[in-house]
Amino acid sequence: MILQPIIDMVALCAKKGIKHAILSPGSRCAPITLAFARHPEIHSRTISDERSAAFIGLGMAQQLEKPVVLVCTSGSAAYNYAPAIAEAFFQQIPLIVITADRPPEWIDQWDGQTIRQHEIYGKHVKGSFQFPDDFAHPDKAWHANRITNEAINLASQFPYGPVHINIPLREPFYPEKEEKFSYPSEIHCFEPVAGNPQLSEESKKKLKASLTKFSRILIVPGQQRPNTKIQTILDELSKAGKAVIITDTLSNLQSSHSINYHDHFVGIQEVAPELDPDLIISFGKSIISKSLKLFLRKSRAVHWHIQSEGYVPDTYKSLSKIIHCSPYSFLEFFLQGAQAELSFVSKWKELENKVKSSIHSILEKADFGEYKAIATCLKHIPSQSKVHLANSMAVRYVNFLGERPQEIICNRGTSGIDGSNSTAVGCAFTTKDPVTLITGDMAFFYDRNAFWHNYPMNNLRIILLNNHAGGIFRLIDGPAKQPELEEFFETRQRLSAGNLAKDFGFEYHLANDERSLEMGLKDFYAKSIHPKILEIETNSPQNARILKWVKGKIAESLLDT
Structure with missing residues (x-):
């Protein structure tokens, strides 16, 4: 019927x-x-x-x-x-x-x-x-x-x-042989007509008067899609010294004019007081950096959030204005009516440039592990690739490594490890451009049914960081100090992606040192009728030691006068 x-x-x-x-x-x-x-x-x-x-x-x-x-x-x-x-x-x-x-x-x-x-x-x-x-x-x-x-x-x-x-629905569920589906050519449809929220002249006057009280202004975009118009105006604001623009990798608004390496210095007590803002302006959704969140909360700066409508959370515990307009129209207004303190802007840029000039030479001296492997892989990802990042360490490593030309995508709504593979597969269904998934072993094996279907996804490339454990727990003081760390928190496992690659028809390469990684990357983005997996096998305790060593070396370089 x-x-x-x-x-x-x-x-x-x-x-x-x-x-x-x-x-x-x-x-x-x-x-x-x-x-x-x-x-x-x-x-x-x-x-x-x-x-x-x-x-x-x-x-x-x-x-x-x-x-x-x-x-x-x-x-x-x-x-x-x-x-x-x-x-x-x-x-x-x-x-x-x-x-x-x-x-x-x-x-x-x-x-x-x-x-x-x-x-x-x-x-x-x-x-x-x-x-x-x-x-x-x-x-x-x-x-x-x-x-x-x-x-x-x-x-x-x-x-x-x-x-x-x-x-x-009641039975019968299936049409009889002689029954035909008839889709109506005309059907009743009603649709809302969207407006374009703009600041009124009265609102602009009030905001302009309020802006005169602030001279240490941070603009912090949250997670969003790339936007050329917003990117351009943020670069203008930065070059004109109107504000400091801090961009996580999830903002998709990073450039040479924004602060991209903040994760390496906002938590250092010796430099943090010089960076304290008096006004935070945000738009978009969440940020990835816990250090930045804590820094902004501790600053107790006034917080304005720009959003055309809808619910707004008080992320930094100091929300004072919700400005209902498009981010672009507000930034256009802000460009004409604000000016940050020169020494404030200079300090942020000085620290940014120090990290930028030292991080890659520090990584070159580091032992082989996830951090160094990710830095190497990022150099090979085509600029037109969509980059999906699984939660836990994958997204954090990329955030540590500065500006990215690719669109960055990550499920930070709930920040779970479930569904990273499947989300990347969905993305691959919408484009012919390469789609790169960077994931840890726990997220990858958790969502293996993402590949259990009959549809081509030959543009999908997976970089799998397999340390055979939930390595992030070694970096959190609480679980890292417990005798149950390996069994009940890291939940160590012995799986390799080799068998999965055979089951689902993926091309596969295993890397466990710098030489085998370079070999795996050589043809990784060459066209193929199959998706590809590059599995990078490392050691969880070693990864934790390397991360701490790199952070320590960067901190030393910042404090070295």
Whole structure:
């Protein structure tokens, strides 16, 4: 039997510009699956593991900046979406999550694959919608259309995010041989018309007066996509000495004019007082550097956040203004009306240049390990590659190493290790450019089902840092001092990616010293019909010693007068 409101829902998705759906197999969801799979304007892929499927959809929506549909069957399948949905919520990525469900009369009746799915994702979606369970009255079809319109509009409005449509379905689920799908050419569609928030003249006067009170100004962009216009105006501000621009690798706004090596010096007590700001201006989402967060909190500087609308957290414990306009329009205004203290700007740039001039020579003298290997790999990654960083040490190493020309992507919404592989795979589905995933062994093996599908991803390159443990715990004072470190925190493992490469048809190279690493990198980005893995095997205790040695040497160079 064909349910026309389901067909209409898919037609409305297409009319609103949705082009991609990630489907996970199941019987209860068959009417939804078939409606998406047969629509000529929607590219549907099937991924069996719902947890991977959701992160793959997230990786696609992250790049496309448009909603991607997820479809799964009833029961625990829906719960397997939860980690990616939470990540999408906090990273503000639009997903249309459609779950099939038992009809209401069969909930809590010990029927198979039945759980309480209504509002299952709680506060981690922008909205939860319950589709009608029958269409006996014409108003039910109107209601279904209204729900679909509202859900897609909500996911696509700032801040973007996931929405959930739960659809109760009764048997029969499959169309008869003679039944044909008929997608309507005209369907009721309503859409919001977005405005462009700008500062009023009155607001500009007040802000201009407020700015005269500050002369030690830091601009701290958070995680966001690359933006040429914002990059250009930030460079102008820096060159004119209007403010100090501090950029994490996740900001995608690093340049030779910004402070990129801050992680190496903001935590040094001897220099920190000279760096204290009196005003912090932020926009975008979170930053990666814990040292920078602690430094900014300790400074007790006034904090202004720029955002067109939506919730704003008090990250630095001193939020005093939420300025509702686009970051670009505020920075354009700021360029005309601010001036930082010259000695303040000079001190930041002096420390930046010292680290920049010493870090690579220090790394050359270091023993081989993750840190040195990552520095070597970054020199070989093409500028047009998208670079996905797994959480834990991968993202931190890259943040230590300064300006990157590539787009940097990392799941810092919840900062979990789950889903890094799958998110990179989703990204690879959206582009022909190389996609590079830099990951640790725990994150990599945790998400191996990312590759369990039948779709080409020959542009995917994986740099795997395998120290056979969760090495970050050796760098945290608490667990590092415990006798249970290796068994209960690092959770040591013996796995190698060689077998996985055979299972999934990857090209594979193992490196365990500088020479074998250079050999592995030589043709790593050469075109191939297969994805590639470069596994870099190191020792966890040795990596911790190297990191501490490099940090110590950099600190010495900064304090050496």
